[in-house]
Amino acid sequence: MTNKSHISVQNALEEKALHWHVRLHGGDATEADWLDFTSWLEAEPAHNDAYDLVALAWDAAEDLKDSPPVAANDSEDIPNPGNNVVAFPLHRLRKAITAKPMAFGGGFGAAIAATLLVLMAPVFLGPNGSIDPTLYATGIGEQRTVTLADGSTVVLNTDTSIAVTMDKKARHVVLKKGEAYFTVHHEKTRSFTVAANSLRVTDIGTRFDVRMDSDRTLVSVTEGIVEVAPLDLKSDTDDGLSSTLRLVKGQQAVHQVDTDKIKVQSFDPVQITTWQQGYLVFENDDLGSVVSELNRYFPTPLTLAQNDLASLHFSGILQITDQDRAVRDLTALLSLSAEETDSGIILHVKDKVRSQ
Amino acid sequence: MPILGFMRGEDLKTTYMAQRANLCRFLAARLRDDAVAEDLVQELWVKVSKLELKEELDNPVSYLFTMAGRMALDHIRQRQRRNRRDEKWTDESTEKVGGFATSAEDDGETRLLRAERIAQVRAAIETLPPKARRAFQLHRMEGLSHKEVAAELGISVSTVEKHIIRAMRELTQILREADP
Numbered sequence: 001m002t003n004k005s006h007i008s009v010q011n012a013l014e015e016k017a018l019h020w021h022v023r024l025h026g027g028d029a030t031e032a033d034w035l036d037f038t039s040w041l042e043a044e045p046a047h048n049d050a051y052d053l054v055a056l057a058w059d060a061a062e063d064l065k066d067s068p069p070v071a072a073n074d075s076e077d078i079p080n081p082g083n084n085v086v087a088f089p090l091h092r093l094r095k096a097i098t099a100k101p102m103a104f105g106g107g108f109g110a111a112i113a114a115t116l117l118v119l120m121a122p123v124f125l126g127p128n129g130s131i132d133p134t135l136y137a138t139g140i141g142e143q144r145t146v147t148l149a150d151g152s153t154v155v156l157n158t159d160t161s162i163a164v165t166m167d168k169k170a171r172h173v174v175l176k177k178g179e180a181y182f183t184v185h186h187e188k189t190r191s192f193t194v195a196a197n198s199l200r201v202t203d204i205g206t207r208f209d210v211r212m213d214s215d216r217t218l219v220s221v222t223e224g225i226v227e228v229a230p231l232d233l234k235s236d237t238d239d240g241l242s243s244t245l246r247l248v249k250g251q252q253a254v255h256q257v258d259t260d261k262i263k264v265q266s267f268d269p270v271q272i273t274t275w276q277q278g279y280l281v282f283e284n285d286d287l288g289s290v291v292s293e294l295n296r297y298f299p300t301p302l303t304l305a306q307n308d309l310a311s312l313h314f315s316g317i318l319q320i321t322d323q324d325r326a327v328r329d330l331t332a333l334l335s336l337s338a339e340e341t342d343s344g345i346i347l348h349v350k351d352k353v354r355s356q
Numbered sequence: 357m358p359i360l361g362f363m364r365g366e367d368l369k370t371t372y373m374a375q376r377a378n379l380c381r382f383l384a385a386r387l388r389d390d391a392v393a394e395d396l397v398q399e400l401w402v403k404v405s406k407l408e409l410k411e412e413l414d415n416p417v418s419y420l421f422t423m424a425g426r427m428a429l430d431h432i433r434q435r436q437r438r439n440r441r442d443e444k445w446t447d448e449s450t451e452k453v454g455g456f457a458t459s460a461e462d463d464g465e466t467r468l469l470r471a472e473r474i475a476q477v478r479a480a481i482e483t484l485p486p487k488a489r490r491a492f493q494l495h496r497m498e499g500l501s502h503k504e505v506a507a508e509l510g511i512s513v514s515t516v517e518k519h520i521i522r523a524m525r526e527l528t529q530i531l532r533e534a535d536p
Contacts, residue, residue, distance in 0.1 A: 027501025041385035057527035
């Protein structure tokens with residue numbers, strides 16, 4: 001009971017503070033009004049506290065001036081990070097993805113579809129002396145969904161190339177560089193394999209992502225099961241890749257190129273689906289890896305002015321469709337400033353001294 | 357016309373001189389700290405002297421108090437952030453819980469929350485009745501006075517006030533729920 005009456009007293013004070021605020025900001029407030037208000041603030045600490053909330057509310061609305069307004073008929077209650085919102089916490093994103101998978105679709109894929117490069121390979125014989133592979137590639141910042149002859153689809157991420165060979169016995173994809181997400185049309189008689197670096201990934205009817213970085217290869221399964229094996233089965237005697245690994249949904253194999261060791265870990269499927277929607281989600285990642293991740297998508301490289309900046313932590317969502325926007329959001333969220341130079345964009349610590 | 361601009365600036369400076377003590381008292385009430393209030397009223401003078409006004413101010417007194425209020429709010433927010441950081445730091449050192457947020461990360465979190473708040477605030481404004489929403493937008497986003505909003509929408513000043521209060525009530529509600 002005491003609690004309840006306490007709340008209603010607080011509400012009454014807030015209501016009073018609200019009226020003061022509206023009266024003072026209407027345009028006609030006089031010196032006397034401001035002095036009366038000051039006296040009211042001085043009368044009780046609780047008055048001033050109540051006014052804090054009102055002032056914050058007023059200020060929060062100020063922020064809307066800088067962000068584009070929602071269309072008048074837009075009843076979407078989950079903000080689309082592509083248009084309206086700088087960043088929002090991960091749980092909201094997860095909710096958004098589960099609840100409305102289509103809310104994030106469109107736009108990106110369509111925008112870059114036209115820029116896909118489909119390259120025909122020079123004529124040479126495939127591994128079985130059979131059919132020439134078909135090459136598909138994307139440039140930096142491009143993404144594209146390719147439907148293969150068997151009905152499987154491959155989403156190529158930025159700066160990626162694959163070579164596809166299909167014959168009566170097998171379906172074979174070589175990931176030459178970059179990252180690709182596979183949705184495999186299951187066939188009983190023809191296996192589907194992806195070779196990446198020294199790994200061979202064999203699908204058993206599933207969706208999975210294969211990514212080649214300079215130092216490692218990642219295989220992430222978002223649905224079904226895949227098998228991961230050394231490309232050259234004679235390397236059976238190696239410590240790391242001694243046998244075939246079976247990965248299920250939610251598991252990720254990380255193969256280090258230099259040590260040839262492989263590790264299986266769980267991963268967040270959000271990380272795989274978001275790049276296909278045109279943005280990246282970071283959760284407590286260090287700035288060094290955020291920058292190298294972003295640099296996959298933009299031809300103008302981002303660099304850090306000081307090495308120790310790399311250890312700053314960042315949580316948030318960045319767009320990979322618009323570098324200016326991504327840089328603006330990143331710098332705003334971390335209080336950095338961006339300097340554009342001929343060789344790229346350099347991130348600095350913002351001056352601690354507030355401008356006068 | 358530079359001469360007019362100069363005179364407008366002079367007008368605001370004159371008002372500042374006349375209101376300096378009142379502004380200081382107002383800031384002290386908001387901040388509960390006389391020394392900081394003195395600093396801020398000084399900072400306000402620097403701002404006023406650099407200000408280039410594009411149009412004549414209808415109400416220079418309110419203009420100055422509003423500026424002072426905004427500076428006070430910035431200061432209060434900074435203070436809260438600092439306190440939160442200190443609290444975390446204390447927790448960490450006493451309980452030796454690893455992996456606590458660094459100060460830079462703290463800021464990131466705060467800003468992230470702020471971004472989320474923008475989305476909430478926008479949503480709240482979108483759910484207002486159309487007239488209240490329009491009145492609030494004209495007043496808050498486009499800087500019209502209550503009188504000007506009333507003229508624009510063809511309603512009375514007291515109705516405008518009602519709309520603005522209603523909108524502000526929604527917004528304070530959001531902030532009250534968001535704050536732990």
